[in-house]
Amino acid sequence: MLKMAFERQLCGSSGKMTLHVNVDVNKGDFVVIMGESGAGKSTLLRTLAGLEDAYGSITFEDTVWLEGTKKLAVQQRNVGFVFQDYALFDNMSVKENLLFVNPDNEFAQTLLEMMEIAQISHRNVRQLSGGQKQRVALARALMRRPKLLLMDEPLSALDPRMRRKLTGQIKMLHERFEMTTLMVSHDVNEAKQMATRLWFVENGQVAEYPLSVLDTLYKEE
Amino acid sequence: MEGFHAIEWAPFVLSFKLAGLTAAILFFVALPFAWFLSQTRSRSKPFLEAFTALPIVLPPSVLGFYMLLLLSHNSPIGQFLESHFGIKLAFSFTGLVIASCFYSFPFMVQPLQSGFESLNPHMIEASYLAGKSSARTLWSVALPNIKPSLLTALIVTFAHTVGEFGVVLMVGGNIPHETRVASVAIYDLVEVMDYEKANIYAGLLLAFSFSVLLMVYWFNHRQKMRVGMV
Numbered sequence: 001m002l003k004m005a006f007e008r009q010l011c012g013s014s015g016k017m018t019l020h021v022n023v024d025v026n027k028g029d030f031v032v033i034m035g036e037s038g039a040g041k042s043t044l045l046r047t048l049a050g051l052e053d054a055y056g057s058i059t060f061e062d063t064v065w066l067e068g069t070k071k072l073a074v075q076q077r078n079v080g081f082v083f084q085d086y087a088l089f090d091n092m093s094v095k096e097n098l099l100f101v102n103p104d105n106e107f108a109q110t111l112l113e114m115m116e117i118a119q120i121s122h123r124n125v126r127q128l129s130g131g132q133k134q135r136v137a138l139a140r141a142l143m144r145r146p147k148l149l150l151m152d153e154p155l156s157a158l159d160p161r162m163r164r165k166l167t168g169q170i171k172m173l174h175e176r177f178e179m180t181t182l183m184v185s186h187d188v189n190e191a192k193q194m195a196t197r198l199w200f201v202e203n204g205q206v207a208e209y210p211l212s213v214l215d216t217l218y219k220e221e
Numbered sequence: 222m223e224g225f226h227a228i229e230w231a232p233f234v235l236s237f238k239l240a241g242l243t244a245a246i247l248f249f250v251a252l253p254f255a256w257f258l259s260q261t262r263s264r265s266k267p268f269l270e271a272f273t274a275l276p277i278v279l280p281p282s283v284l285g286f287y288m289l290l291l292l293s294h295n296s297p298i299g300q301f302l303e304s305h306f307g308i309k310l311a312f313s314f315t316g317l318v319i320a321s322c323f324y325s326f327p328f329m330v331q332p333l334q335s336g337f338e339s340l341n342p343h344m345i346e347a348s349y350l351a352g353k354s355s356a357r358t359l360w361s362v363a364l365p366n367i368k369p370s371l372l373t374a375l376i377v378t379f380a381h382t383v384g385e386f387g388v389v390l391m392v393g394g395n396i397p398h399e400t401r402v403a404s405v406a407i408y409d410l411v412e413v414m415d416y417e418k419a420n421i422y423a424g425l426l427l428a429f430s431f432s433v434l435l436m437v438y439w440f441n442h443r444q445k446m447r448v449g450m451v
Contacts, residue, residue, distance in 0.1 A: 051346055074349040081350045087343035091365035100361065101351040144352065 001027045001180060002148065006056025006066060008047060010040050010204070017204050019043060021056075025197075030174055031182045032191040035201035041184040044201065045150045048182070049081050050074035060148065080141035080149040080179070084156055086133040088125040094136050095121040101143035111139040114176075115169060131162035138170065142177060149174065151183040155190060167193050188217045228421060231398055232406035239314070239402060240382035243321040244329070244375055250322070251329035251374070256359045258330070259337035260345070273331070276324050281387025288320040288392050312394045317402075320392040321382050329378045336370025337363055369441045380433045383426070 002025040010019050019040040025031060033041050046052040050071055058066040065072045089097050094117060098108040112118040115135040120128065125136060134154060141149065154170070155163045171194055174181050185191050191198065192214045200207050258269060276284055292310035293299050302308040310316035340363060348358040364371065386404040393400030395409060403426055410419035 049350060051349075074346075075352045075354065078352070079350065081347070083343045083347070085341065085343055087341060087347040089344060089347070089362050089366075091362070100348075100353075140347075140351075 001025060001061060003057070003059045004048065006047065006054040006058060008040075008043060008052065008054035010038075010043060019201075019204050021047075021206050023199065023206050023208070025180055025182070027180055028178065028196075029180050030171075030194055030196045031199060032195035032197070033182060033184045033199045033201060033206075034186065034191065039201040040204070041201050042152050044206065045081075045152050045182060045184060048148075049079050049150055050077050078144050078146050078148075080144070080146035082134070082137050082141050082149070082151040082154045084153040086130075086137045088133060088136055088140070090124075090126055093122050093124055094128070097125060097136055097140050098143050101140055104143070107145075108139075108143065111142055114173070115139050130158050131166065134158060134162075134166060135169070138166075138173065142173065145177065147179060149179045149181040151181070153184050153186065156186060163187070163190065170194065188214055188221060192218065228418070229406075232401050232403040232422070233425070235314075235398070235401065236383045236403040239317055239321055240379045242318050243325055243382045244379045246318070246322055247325060247329040247378055248375065251326065251333060252364075253356075253359070255330045255333035256337055256355075256363065258334050260355075273327050275327075277327050281324070281385070282391060284324060285320065285388040285391025288316075288323065288388065292316050292319065292392065311392065312396065312400060314393075314399055317389060317393040317400055320388050321385060324385060324388045325378045325382050328381045329374050332370045332374040332377065333367070336367030336374075339370075340366055369444045372440055373437050376433055376437050380430055384430065 004024070005022045007018050007020050010017050021044055033044065035041050043052060047054045048058065048065075050065065051074060053069065053071065054066060055069055056066060057064070057068075060077070063072070065077060089100060092100060095108060095112065098111065099105065102108075109118065109121075112121050115138060117132060117135050117139070120132060125133060128136065134157075138154070151170075155166055158166065167190055170181075170183075173179070174194075183194065192211075195211060195214070198209045198211055198213060200209055254273075258266060258273075289311060290296055291298060294303050294309065294311070299310055302310060308315060310319065344366070345358060345363060348362045349355075353361070383402075384404065385402070386408070389400065389402055390405055390408070393402075393405075395401050395405050401409070403422060407419050407422045407426070410416075410422065
């Protein structure tokens with residue numbers, strides 16, 4: 001469904017290196033991506049979304065997203081993307097954030113209710129707590145009914161209780177909307193609950209590991 | 222203050238008209254340019270920024286001199302406008318507006334650009350990910366989130382144009398009701414030794430400039446308090 005074979009330069013804390021990505025994703029996969037910070041996890045997601053340049057090829061279903069250095073514009077890929085820092089439109093209310101993406105009032109209402117934030121839909125997003133903000137960001141990312149959902153450490157700024165709650169909600173959304181999801185995470189527990197596949201980004205490569213690795217990591221922690 | 226009643230307001234009206242027009246025109250010209258500068262990763266950025274900032278460091282006479290060359294009926298542009306549309310730019314109000322737009326350009330561009338650069342880049346990207354064009358993102362997401370910078374840009378451009386002297390004198394001369402703006406009128410009054418009137422004019426401009434700056438700083442301070450930055 002999603003085929004990636006590309007490379008891109010990284011300028012990390014450990015100097016310059018090249019990130020090589022050569023992986024496929026099947027429909028319905030929930031891929032959790034782990035690895036040291038600066039290894040290129042975010043870059044991988046951002047390249048996939050079209051926010052970064054790269055060299056190689058990316059195809060999604062029958063659409064070419066990247067060929068050589070020629071890329072399909074971000075606007076035309078229709079991926080859902082959730083940032084760690086929420087990145088909400090500060091000048092808008094909760095509901096306006098959703099309707100800006102897609103003026104489908106009914107669907108916005110459905111998502112707000114699913115995320116249990118319908119009661120704050122008219123509040124300005126500046127006044128929300130971190131957990132509320134991230135739920136708005138999630139709902140907003142789904143407004144164009146994307147088939148592919150990308151999340152860059154969506155829960156790492158939240159407290160443990162809110163993380164547990166959102167872990168459940170993310171899983172529910174992933175199944176309900178039959179999405180394919182790639183999520184960067186540092187949290188083994190989170191990964192255990194959600195992943196159907198596990199990748200590690202290390203030494204400029206993306207390597208797949210069996211999910212059982214998570215149990216070992218969990219015990220080590 | 223008996224001289225107060227004898228005040229001729231025309232230079233002030235002309236100054237404000239010039240400043241208002243300049244700020245309005247520059248808003249639409251500088252907005253996309255500032256947006257481009259804030260978003261581009263192009264190598265041309267430092268050149269464009271240096272070029273934009275030129276009016277800040279150049280003596281107004283240098284800028285005025287080049288503007289005069291550009292606008293005079295001996296230049297290709299001046300010639301074209303005069304022969305086809307009958308518009309004379311040098312020593313006319315229209316010419317003043319054009320010269321002011323160049324002169325005040327950085328004062329509109331720089332606050333807008335730094336406002337845009339201070340925005341969370343992820344917020345801009347979220348708009349692109351939502352399928353919105355760069356223009357739509359600028360108008361609906363970026364601009365509403367930099368209100369203090371926008372206000373600063375508009376007001377400082379307006380005030381700076383009111384305070385313009387050298388370029389105006391070079392390009393516009395000193396024609397009553399056409400190009401004799403307040404700053405030029407003061408110069409004129411001092412030349413004919415009418416210190417009393419000059420004093421009133423200067424005092425008015427001083428009070429105006431201070432109020433404008435106070436308004437900008439006060440508004441920005443309040444805005445920061447509201448978003449919890451202070």
